[in-house]
Amino acid sequence: MREVYRKEEQEQRLQLEQIVTDLTLPINKTYPSFKIWVGFLLLLIAVGVAMYVQQLIYGLSVTDMRDIASWGLYISDFVFLIAVSLVGSLITAILKLSNVKWTTPLTRIAEVIAVAAVVGALTIIVVDMGRPDRLWHIFVYGRIQSPIVWDIIVVNTYLVISLLLLYLPMIPDIALLRQRMNNKPKWQQKTYQILSMGWQGTDEQFKILERSINVLIVLIVPVALAIHTVTSWLFATTLRPGWDSTIFGPYFVSGAFMVGAAAVILLMFIVRIRYNYAKYITDYHFDMMAKLLVLTSLVYLYFNINEYLVPAYKMKTLDGEHINGLFFGHFSSMFWFVQIAGMVIPIFLMIFKPFRKPKAVLVISIFVIIGAFLKRFLIVTPTMLHPFLPVQNYPESYHHYTPTIPESLIVVGSFAGVALVITLFLKVFPIIPIWETAHEKGISNGIIKNSCK
């Protein structure tokens, strides 16, 4: 009897070793392609920073934003990144609260995307300011009646909760790294030492951790809904055609879940291919994520139908102009690309099983992400170009908006920044939760506990 028990324990221990070796692979092994990738991202960021310095010197005139279209690519980027960040709450909170089990290897992917995207959004909103040196004014002179102040509050709150929700479930893993990563530079060992919070895996510690995570999971759902609802209110609380809508909150939130799911699929795929994680991120996960993407896209499609067809049925003067511009006018090709290639075709294809295979889902997700970015541009710009009050004596160029090279490069730089945050995270922390994976494979807590002491 004791023999059998010992043998089983031995097997579990080996299994755990295998998991730890696999999941710490990105931390231990630096591929040459990794360095090239980081260098490439740093280059894009450097170009973006150089363009931003130019913008600081010459002002926002280096962009194509003028009196009429005073919001453009930056605000589109901001809304897009906020949307992407919402997936953290979807995967780690909403699905977990619904007792969905298969998301375990995806929670950290979703959460790190959320944190990186919020950081990117906060950066780009400062870039959009003509006088960033007056940023502090919003904290000193801001009016609580203004949706912009609500947005500042809720975005920062969401960032804090997302960081905690990324960090807390990682504590047992960090404790494990603290024991194993003795070959790493001093600062890295010290970081693990501090961040592991003296984790020993006692029952009391588990209880405290679990309770804290539960608080966060419940807390992040309303805050996540609030962050994107408030972002939509930045538009919807105005009277302008195309924004003056009562369904903007849920419309934005559903769109955010859609693009967020696509972003998770993209990162899942990269991680799976790069580190041979096929046995952790399986075809089943892609299948389920694709189904989730279909679900979120269907909800978004429903809101799109409401958002466009109801005004299109009534064709109130200015709304009609706006709708005509989107359906048949200047923005029509982009609009139909977004609606068809970025939403309808993905939904249709992913209904069929072959299109829920990893590679197919990847391609579809990339289309969804591109469509989602252009969609944000279509929400911001055409409305800006239709001012309510007739304007006179404006130069012809004020009536159009085409992003300039500097502002496009700054936006590219912001994406590179988001990617860099994720990349560096991958290098320091396990992207797939070690402890939870081991736990799900049936390895007993005692063995895991011993391995991180």
Place this chain on the structure above:
Amino acid sequence: MQMRASINILIILVCIVFSSEIVAQTSPWLVSESDAAKINSFPVTPKNVAVGKNIFAQSCVSCHGSKADGNGLMKSTSLISAVFQKQTDGAIFYKLSIGKGQMPSFKSLKEEDRWALVNYLRVLVNPTMVPAAVDVKLDITTSESPNSVTAFVTASDSTKTPIADIDVHFYVKRDFGMMRIGHASNPTSADGKVTVVVPDDIIGNSEGNLTIVTKIENNFLYNDVESSVTKQWGKQLATYDEQFNQRELWGAQDKAPIWLLLLANAIILGVWSAIFYVIFSLAKLKKAGKIFTK
């Protein structure tokens, strides 16, 4: 590289735009001989030069600049250059009447005013054509029904001789400037007085007070002088403090509605106390680990 290319394109575009402007400026503006030969029958007198100066201040200064050197809000012809001044009076009269390109037509002005403007442009480069300006005294008297202001202009020396035919401007002071009342020019009569009726529908301050200002300005013969009087002749300024000083959504920072303050702060407090609870739990977590190692 793309950046440099775009800058190059920008430079080329700027050059094209500017060169086309230069072409527009340098193409000769031909005036027929008969127009150029037209005789200015209005002699240079202080009075009509003053009229010209007023018109210049009103209609020309924005483009041609206060010194008439062409450096106004936009680049334009210098009116004090030798090239400009060597034209005949008739040619200048024709050009400002007809206009060309950016230069608007001023046919709407009376003919004598246009000639006065020509005279003024001549005086600009040759100030000795008119005598030096002297000081005068400007007094105001008021009378009611109808409410009117009378300006009384006398010589500033002890003789106190009334001065006739001097243009006085009347204004009502507003928050951010002066509103002109009376006619475009209000010359004094032989007794040195000119009267202007104050309209009775002007809104004053909360007591209905109006400050009426009289000025002698832009005059060649006399230096600028002004005096003012305050009368309760206006309508009372209606204020809507009861609406605007309330706590409303459109109010200032310290005028936020109570319900909004309560709601917003309750949400912030609720969410952040949960966050602080979690951070506090982290400290407890650490403590729990320490007990174990002992």
